[in-house]
Amino acid sequence: MRRPLLATLAAAVLTLAACGTADTPATPAASGGVTPIKLQLQWFYQAQFAGYIAAVDRGFYSEQGLDVQLLEGGVDIVPQTVLAQGKADYAVAWVPKALASREQGAKITDVGQIFARSGTYQVAWKNSGIAGPADFKGKKVGNWGFGNEFELFAGMTKAGLDPGRDVTLVQQQFDMQALLKKEIDAAQAMSYNEYAQLLEAKNPATGKLYTADDFTVIDWKTNGSAMLQDAVWANTEKLGDPAYQQQTVKFLAGTIKGWAYCRDNPEQCRDMVVAKGSKLGKSHQLWQMNEVNKLIWPSKAGIGLIDEADWKQTVDLSMTTKNQTGDTVLTKQPEGVAYTNDYVRKALDQAKAAGVDVTGAGFKPSTVTLSEGGA
C-alpha cells in the first residue's frame, strides 16, 4: 500500500474533480470559421502587452478569424513552459529566458520579435558618482535574479569588473524602495515600469516628486550588452502543421496591427489596458505605453522581424556572461529552429497590403507627465 506523494496529491485532485479528464485538442479545428487561441502573457495586464489587448478589443484578431484569449501571468507562471506543455498556443517571453528553457527541452520557436530593443536600465542616484558600469566597483548593486540579471552582468563584465568579486550584489524586490532608502547604490529597473515608479514617488526633502535629474540611468542599449526581450514564441512541433503555420501568420498579422494601433493611439490603448482591470494608475500606464512604443518603433525592417545581429548578440552574451554563481544562460548554441522570420514576413506583407504602417518611420515618442503614485 505504499503510495508515492504524487498519488496522494492526485487522489486529492481527483476527489475535487470527481470526474474524468478531457484533453483539449492541440489545435482545435476551426468551427464556424473562428479558431480559439490562447496567448500566455508574462505578467498581469499592463501596457507592456497593449498591442495584444488592442488587437483583441479592436477586433484585429477576429478579422483574421481568430478568437484570442489572453492568459495573465503570475509569480510562478513561466510562459514558455506553459507553451511547451500545450496549455497555450503562443507565449510572450524574453529571448534569453526562453532560450534557456529551450536548452532544458522546451520545443519552442521565436516567430516574432515584437520588442526590437531592450528596456532594462540600471538606475543610480545622480550624486552617487556612478556614471557607468565601471563605477559599480565596490558598490551595492541591486538585481532581480531569476535570469533577469544577465544584461547587468554582461555590462559589468564588459566594463572590466568581476561581478562575483568587485561588487556586492543585492536581490531586489518588485519595488524601488531599496534605492530610495539608499540601501543599494544602483537598482535594476525597466524603462516602462520601475523607472516610472521612481518618478511617481515624493521626495520627502522637497515635498515634490523626484525628477529625472535626480538619477543617473545606465541604459544597456548604449552599452552593447543589451539582449532581446518580448517576443512571440510558438510551439516548434506544431509549426510542422500547415494549419498551425497559417494560424501563426494570421496571429502575427493581427498582433502587428494591434501594436501599430497603439503607436498611433497611445491614449486609447492606455484606456483599454486600464479597462482590463490593471491596478496601475493611468499616468503610469500611459508612460509605459510610450516607453514600450519606443522599444518597438521606429522599426526599420518592420515590427516583429528578428534582426540577425541582435539575435547573435543575445546568444553570444547568453553563452559567455557568467552570473555570481558562475552560470551562463546557455551552455551551447541553440539547436534546431530557435527563430524563424518565415511567418512574420508573410504577416508583414499582409499587413502592408492592408495599409498598415509596419515600420513607423515617423514615430515620435511623446512626453508623459507622471502624477504621484502613477494615478
Added chain:
Amino acid sequence: MRRVLSVLAAVVVFVALWEGYKAVGDPDGTVLFGTRVLPRADDLSMPHVWDMLRRLGRPELTGGRPVWQVVLGACLFTLGITVAGFAAGAVVGLLLAVAMQRFRLVERGLLPYVILSQTVPLVALAPLIAGWSGNLSFGPYPWQDWMTVAVIAAYLSFFPVAVGMLRGLQSPQASGVELMRSYAAGWWRTLIKLRLPAALPYLFPALRLAGAAAVVGAVVGEISTGTRGGIGRLVIEYSREATSDPAKVYTAMLGAALLGLVVAALVSLLELPLMRHRRRVPVVTM
C-alpha cells in the same frame, strides 16, 4: 463579550507598538555588525496607521472604487476559495485518518508520505497543479483558475486534519475498545459509537490549524498562479506600488489578516454545537 474586548485590546496594543516604535525607532533602522536588527521606522517602510486607514477610504485609482471596497471584495473572493479548499482538505484528511486507523499497514505506509507532502515548497507545487489541472473538466464545465488555488489550499489543510484525527481515532483506551468487542460490535459500529466521539476533541484544534493553512494556501496560491480577484493577487499588485504609495500595500495586508480572523471564527463556530460538555485537548501535534 470579554472575547470581543480582548480582541479590541489586542488591536490597540498592536497599534500602540507600531506607532510607538515609529516614534522612538531610528528612521534608518538599527544596524549591528552590518546586519539590520531593527527595521527602519521611516514612513516609506512603516506608514502611520492613520495613513493606512485614510488610504482605505480613498479611491484605488482616480475615479475608481475606494480601496476598502476593493479589499473587501477581494477578501470575499478568497474566502470562497478558502472554504472550498478547506472543505475538500478536511474530507480528504478525515478519509485518510479513518483508513490509517483501520489498516495498520496503511498507517505505516502512508503517514511518512503525508508528512513528506508538507515539505514540498508551495512555489514548486503551484505551477505543477496549474499545469495538470488545466486538462480537467467537470463534464461540460471547464476547470477554473480558482479551483487550482482551492486545490493548493486543500493540499495544505488536509494534513493537520489527517494527523489530528488519526490521533483522535486511536485515543480510546483499550478497555473501551474491548467493551465494544464484548458487545460483538464490528469495526464500523466501534468507529461510530466510540472512536468518532472520542476523536472530536482532537479534531477541532486540527480543523483550526487546517483553517489557517487553507488561508495561507489560498493567498500564496493566488500570488503564485496570478489568479485574479482575490486578496493574494491584491497584495502583490499593491506591493508593486510600494515605492510611491506604501500605505496601500498595508491595506491589502489588513485584508489578508481580516480574512484569517474570519476563517478562524467560522471554524470555531463549527465547534459550538458539538463541543459542549466535552473535555478539550489543548494541542495536537505529532
